Amino acid sequence: MVHLLAGMKKFIYRKIRRVVGSRLLRRPIIDAFHLLWYHPRETWSKNTFLGYPIQQCPLDMHLYQELVYRVKPSFIIQTGVASGGSLLYFASLLDLIGAAPEAIVAGIDIE
Ligand SMILES: C[S@@+](CC[C@H](N)C(=O)[O-])C[C@H]1O[C@@H](n2cnc3c(N)ncnc32)[C@H](O)[C@@H]1O
Numbered sequence: 001m002v003h004l005l006a007g008m009k010k011f012i013y014r015k016i017r018r019v020v021g022s023r024l025l026r027r028p029i030i031d032a033f034h035l036l037w038y039h040p041r042e043t044w045s046k047n048t049f050l051g052y053p054i055q056q057c058p059l060d061m062h063l064y065q066e067l068v069y070r071v072k073p074s075f076i077i078q079t080g081v082a083s084g085g086s087l088l089y090f091a092s093l094l095d096l097i098g099a100a101p102e103a104i105v106a107g108i109d110i111e
Helices: 002-021 023-038 041-046 058-071 085-096
Strands: 075-079 104-108
Touching: 002 023, 058 085, 075 085, 085 104
Parallel strands: 075 104
Antiparallel strands: none
């Protein structure tokens, strides 16, 4: 029974991979992801960083840490602060990469 389930799982994964890998479906899948992730209210109200509200796509946050690690900036300017979660995020990254004590994160917001 376990072998049968494992075989079915493999079969289904192979089918899904084939559909998802198709060039024809790439754009609609990306658009569907955007629609499902970006538009619901919960996406923006539930995300936190170390307990602080943050309105960032987690995939973008991964790319930010790669950039910060590579560039090792001495300052980061955040345009659009909202609750400040991303300020904490960027400040934490600067700490983690051992940035100089003078390194800063500055934020501005229209509101
Ligand atoms: C998506 S939220 C920012 C989220 C925040 N960076 C975070 O990660 O939690 C967008 C913010 O940008 C601000 N904003 C919009 N237009 C702006 C502008 N022209 N200049 C500065 N801030 C702006 C809004 O007031 C809002 O707080």
